Amino acid sequence: MKARVFITLKKGVLDPQGKAILGALRSLGFDEVRDVRTGKLIELELEGSSRDEAEKRIEGMCERLLSNPVVEDYRIEVD
């Protein structure tokens, strides 16, 4: 089973990397870009066949290792 975890900074948390990308895009002529926020994508390959069970387990992984719940949100997608 394949799953994807999207980890993004919570609203209000500063994102210097995003600001740097924004500046670089603008200097390349991409003036239509208003804001850039960076995040992480984690692709998992899992044994097991129950989608619900996998989702629950991945939530555990996010809480315990993959995300920092103080400053980050996560979203899980299971195929």
Added chain:
Amino acid sequence: MKARVFITLKKGVLDPQGKAILGALRSLGFDEVRDVRTGKLIELELEGSSRDEAEKRIEGMCERLLSNPVVEDYRIEVD
């Protein structure tokens, strides 16, 4: 307009960060995890209203700045 760019390592490119996460998940008891690959998520906020035009512009951003086409693939999602 909002858009998301998903940047992933090409198949066959080593991902030491993914391997480290895999090891950490296993040591936490998540034995069902077989493989982990890491990538980047870039959220863009853009001016303009044409979805097609935005997608074309974002392709340019990926080729010129956001991704390294030698080792990375990208996928674009425009809302």
